[in-house]
Amino acid sequence: MTEADFLAALRALPLHPGALGLRDDAARLGRLVLTSDTLVEGVHYLASDPAGDVAWKLVATNLSDLAAKGAVPVGVMLNYPLRPAPSSTATTTPANAGAQSCAADGEGQRPTSNASASGPRPSPGSAEDWDTAFLAGLAEALATFAAPILGGDTVSLPPHAPRVISLTALGDSAHAPTRSGAQAGDALWVTGTIGDAGAGLAIAQGQPGPADLLAAYRRPQPQLAAGQALARQVHAMMDVSDGLLIDAQRMAAASGLAVAIDLARVPLSEAYRNHAGDTRTARLAAATAGDDYQLLFALPPDDTPAAPATRIGVFASGVGLTLHDAGAPLPLPAALGYQHAG
Amino acid sequence: MTEADFLAALRALPLHPGALGLRDDAARLGRLVLTSDTLVEGVHYLASDPAGDVAWKLVATNLSDLAAKGAVPVGVMLNYPLRPAPSSTATTTPANAGAQSCAADGEGQRPTSNASASGPRPSPGSAEDWDTAFLAGLAEALATFAAPILGGDTVSLPPHAPRVISLTALGDSAHAPTRSGAQAGDALWVTGTIGDAGAGLAIAQGQPGPADLLAAYRRPQPQLAAGQALARQVHAMMDVSDGLLIDAQRMAAASGLAVAIDLARVPLSEAYRNHAGDTRTARLAAATAGDDYQLLFALPPDDTPAAPATRIGVFASGVGLTLHDAGAPLPLPAALGYQHAG
Numbered sequence: 163m164t165e166a167d168f169l170a171a172l173r174a175l176p177l178h179p180g181a182l183g184l185r186d187d188a189a190r191l192g193r194l195v196l197t198s199d200t201l202v203e204g205v206h207y208l209a210s211d212p213a214g215d216v217a218w219k220l221v222a223t224n225l226s227d228l229a230a231k232g233a234v235p236v237g238v239m240l241n242y243p244l245r246p247a248p249s250s251t252a253t254t255t256p257a258n259a260g261a262q263s264c265a266a267d268g269e270g271q272r273p274t275s276n277a278s279a280s281g282p283r284p285s286p287g288s289a290e291d292w293d294t295a296f297l298a299g300l301a302e303a304l305a306t307f308a309a310p311i312l313g314g315d316t317v318s319l320p321p322h323a324p325r326v327i328s329l330t331a332l333g334d335s336a337h338a339p340t341r342s343g344a345q346a347g348d349a350l351w352v353t354g355t356i357g358d359a360g361a362g363l364a365i366a367q368g369q370p371g372p373a374d375l376l377a378a379y380r381r382p383q384p385q386l387a388a389g390q391a392l393a394r395q396v397h398a399m400m401d402v403s404d405g406l407l408i409d410a411q412r413m414a415a416a417s418g419l420a421v422a423i424d425l426a427r428v429p430l431s432e433a434y435r436n437h438a439g440d441t442r443t444a445r446l447a448a449a450t451a452g453d454d455y456q457l458l459f460a461l462p463p464d465d466t467p468a469a470p471a472t473r474i475g476v477f478a479s480g481v482g483l484t485l486h487d488a489g490a491p492l493p494l495p496a497a498l499g500y501q502h503a504g
Numbered sequence: 505m506t507e508a509d510f511l512a513a514l515r516a517l518p519l520h521p522g523a524l525g526l527r528d529d530a531a532r533l534g535r536l537v538l539t540s541d542t543l544v545e546g547v548h549y550l551a552s553d554p555a556g557d558v559a560w561k562l563v564a565t566n567l568s569d570l571a572a573k574g575a576v577p578v579g580v581m582l583n584y585p586l587r588p589a590p591s592s593t594a595t596t597t598p599a600n601a602g603a604q605s606c607a608a609d610g611e612g613q614r615p616t617s618n619a620s621a622s623g624p625r626p627s628p629g630s631a632e633d634w635d636t637a638f639l640a641g642l643a644e645a646l647a648t649f650a651a652p653i654l655g656g657d658t659v660s661l662p663p664h665a666p667r668v669i670s671l672t673a674l675g676d677s678a679h680a681p682t683r684s685g686a687q688a689g690d691a692l693w694v695t696g697t698i699g700d701a702g703a704g705l706a707i708a709q710g711q712p713g714p715a716d717l718l719a720a721y722r723r724p725q726p727q728l729a730a731g732q733a734l735a736r737q738v739h740a741m742m743d744v745s746d747g748l749l750i751d752a753q754r755m756a757a758a759s760g761l762a763v764a765i766d767l768a769r770v771p772l773s774e775a776y777r778n779h780a781g782d783t784r785t786a787r788l789a790a791a792t793a794g795d796d797y798q799l800l801f802a803l804p805p806d807d808t809p810a811a812p813a814t815r816i817g818v819f820a821s822g823v824g825l826t827l828h829d830a831g832a833p834l835p836l837p838a839a840l841g842y843q844h845a846g
Contacts (some may be wrong), residue, residue, distance in 0.1 A: 163586055163635040165658045171639045178579040178652040189655040191578065191674070194536070198672065200583045200657045202665075236533065237520040241542045241583065241670040244505055293505040297513045310520040313531040315542045315670070316507045323544075326668035328583040328657070330540065332533070 185416065186340055187227040187400060188333075194236070195333040197227035203324035208366060213292045214299025215380040216327070221303035224331035225384035226401040226455040230341075232393020233333025235386070237312035238304070241328040242296075243319040245289045307386060337393045344398040344417035344460035350475035351467055353388050353457045355431040356406050360451020361438055374433045382455040388469035389457055395468055399459040405452040405499020410475065411483040413458060420480030425449065426488040429472040442487060452500040527758065528682055529569040529742060530675075536578070537675040539569035545666035550708060555634045556641025557722040558669070563645035566673035567726035568743040568797040572683075574735020575675025577728070579654035580646070583670040584638075585661040587631045649728060679735045686740040686759035686802035692817035693809055695730050695799045697773040698748050702793020703780055716775045724797040730811035731799055737810055741801040747794040747841020752817065753825040755800060762822030767791065768830040771814040784829060794842040 163171075173184050180190040188197040199220065201207055207216050225235055304310065309331065319325065344350075362379025365371035385401075392399060398417055402409045406428065414421035425445050438444040460477060461467055485492040505513075515526050522532040530539040541562065543549055549558050563580065570577055646652065651673065661667065686692075704721025707713035727743070734741060740759055744751045748770065756763035767787050780786040802819060803809055827834040 163632045165586060165660070168584065168586060168635060168639075168658050171636075172582070172653060172658075175639075175643050176646055176652040178654045180579070181652070181654050184653070184655065189579075189581070191536070191654070194533070196581060196655060196674075198581045198583055198655060198657050200585070200659045200670070202585065202659050202661060204662050205660055237522070237531075239531070239538060239540045239672055240514070241540055242510065243542070243544065243668060244507060244510060290505045293510060294513075297510075297517075301517050304518055310518040310523070311514060311526070312520045312523050312533070313526065313538060313540060315540050316510050316514075317542045317544050317668075318507070318547055319544060319668070320546050320666055323668075324662055324665045326585060326659075326661070326665075328542070328670045330581055330672050332538075 182340065185342070188231050188338075190338055193334050193336060195228055195231040195233040195335050195338055196330065197224055198328060198330040199223050199227070200326060200328040202326050211366065211380065212299075213295035214302070217296045217299030218303045218381050220327055220329045221300065221307065221309065222382045222384050222455060223403065224329050225307050225309060225386060226382070226403065228331055228333035229384045229386045229389035230399050230401040230457055231333065231335045231338040232389045232399070233335035233338065234390065235307055235309035236332040236334050237310050238332070239312050239330040240300075240314035242314065242316050243323075243325050243327065244293065244316060245319045245323065245325060246321050307384065335393060339393055339396050339399040339459075340416075341398050341400040341413050342416035344413060344419055344477045345462075346419055346477055346479045347463055348397055348460040348477045349463050349473050350410060350421055350423065350477060351459050351461055351471040351473050352402065352406065352429065353385050353469060353471045354454070355429045355434065356402070356454050356456065357434050357438070357448020357451055358431050359453035359455070360448060361434055363451070363453065371437050372433055375437055379453060382453065384455055385457045385469075388471070391468040392457065392459055395465060396459040396461055399457055402454040402456045402458050403452060406449040406454065406458070407483060407485070407495070408450070408499030409458055411498055413460065414477060414483060415481075417460070417477065419477045420482050420484070421475055421477050422484045422486065423449075423475035424486055424488060425492060427472060427474045429474075442492075446495050450495055450497055450499050524682065527684070530573050530680070532680055535676050535678060537570055537573040537575040537677050537680055538672065539566055540670060540672040541565050541569070542668060542670040544668050553708065553722065554641075555637035556644070559638045559641030560645045560723050562669055562671045563642065563649065563651065564724045564726050564797060565745065566671050567649050567651060567728060568724070568745065570673055570675035571726045571728045571731035572741050572743040572799055573675065573677045573680040574731045574741070575677035575680065576732065577649055577651035578674040578676050579652050580674070581654050581672040582642075582656035584656065584658050585665075585667050585669065586635065586658060587661045587665065587667060588663050649726065677735060681735055681738050681741040681801075682758075683740050683742040683755050684758035686755060686761055686819045687804075688761055688819055688821045689805055690739055690802040690819045691805050691815050692752060692763055692765065692819060693801050693803055693813040693815050694744065694748065694771065695727050695811060695813045696796070697771045697776065698744065698796050698798065699776050699780070699790020699793055700773050701795035701797070702790060703776055705793070705795065713779050714775055717779055721795060724795065726797055727799045730813070733810040734799065734801055737807060738801040738803055741799055744796040744798045744800050745794060748791040748796065748800070749825060749827070749837070750792070750841030751800055753840060755802065756819060756825060757823075759802070759819065761819045762824050762826065763817055763819050764826045764828065765791075765817035766828055766830060767834060769814060769816045771816075784834075788837050792837055792839055792841050
């Protein structure tokens, strides 16, 4: 079953009114805003990503959904799987080649530390090291964003199973905007810069590049303060997680409108321009890469946003996304961003 | 890292006051009660368990935690992993024997339906069938217990990865008891009957036995109405999930007390007695088996509970659990219930 099919089936079940038809990134219960994200090893993060960065990203992606609702974090629930240490009989013979490929994460290719004395102490790269580093990154992220732990569940995984880690974040917001409230004539704005994390992903995968772009991918910063400042004035707001173009298209579709974006206005960082250049190709790559965790919002045309942001487009009656480069029409790229499986 | 070590590390992070030190089954945010449980394929359920029953159990175990807080369900968040259909090149040659064992669930031994025409339609036993049956069981459970969907996340798993499914349940309770409020002299009570689900687990694993015991294991009934009726009068309450004896010991420890249980008073169903007998061995098996999802509570000695229940013991100053059989002291069994890994 595809994600789209599963979601359609879920929508046919009894939904809480605060679920907003499962068409938003967060649910509402009075002032309370709730969001949940799951990271799967080998799918949402690379097994080679440092565990502390995985924890950070799990917290940051959830809090980014709260930021889009103008919420102050209240707390998080963590569902964490502990993987047993591989048994000491594990080898790299063909006999368990299949088992290694199961992990779908390349861990099987990691050199075994046969040099260390076998014993109860975890060897470097062990599951215990991973858990410890995860906890350290979690502590950093929770302290940085003032989000205490409320609860959760800790479970054991079978050996070799990829980790599946969930976090549910709760926030408090007096004025939680949806993604569906944009009005014809509203301007489209985005906070921060776009494309840094996309370039950082390529760097994490082995491409040479600067550390600050890698950090943008591994340690995204949820725009909580901007979200809180903007929540009262925007007509619609969401975070940019799958790509600027696809997310803008989603906001327009949810609002029953068309949106036109000026690629020349998409804000790029100096680091990105130094790394990827400022060509149309580089701008399109930035606008479709995802993982930015900036805030995208709709504002009446004469309003000034209460947080630093760049005006990149305009909503109009109609349907769909159009793209231009300082006025010159551009065909849409084949992929507008990250499309979820199915 | 063991679950105990991980939990200790989590307790060293910033905790919300409503987390109750991560020493309870649910967190509190004002009137709101929050709990989360994760089920891992091959760990918390058998791969041969019907998917609809897995969904039911996931809902029921979470709502049982709400019941122990006297809460009315408000809604649930579901974190669900979609597993891709095994590729058509999968075979049962030794080449992927390791991959099969990774699933840790025996699915590799399932006969491949080579007879069916290969095509886009899912074959019986496919991942899609599993998802469909899960959704049907979810729909039944949510309708039965009036718990609508609030949100969640749907993700893709790598092939062969065991499913890891999380549910977070929210409830509303004006008077949520903890497990730590029992007082010396309080009587210990339990709702319903004990041991049915433990016998049902053995039946699910292949032992012969009646369908109603199997149903007690596969379709546990959270005691929501009883919990709501009892919440105002109890000194302490929790659900029996890991075993009557171990959970009673935990309530006593959390309350800083000793507890004595009369094995002769532990309520057994007629189905259980017909199946397992009414010997001391059968009673000890029932009291240590777990998965009962009944409510265990402490009440002043002269109070009558507001919901049907059986008085099985008494709290006293001191430490630890003692067991007797209608007055005759009994040594404690080696295992008081299900001990989480670590």
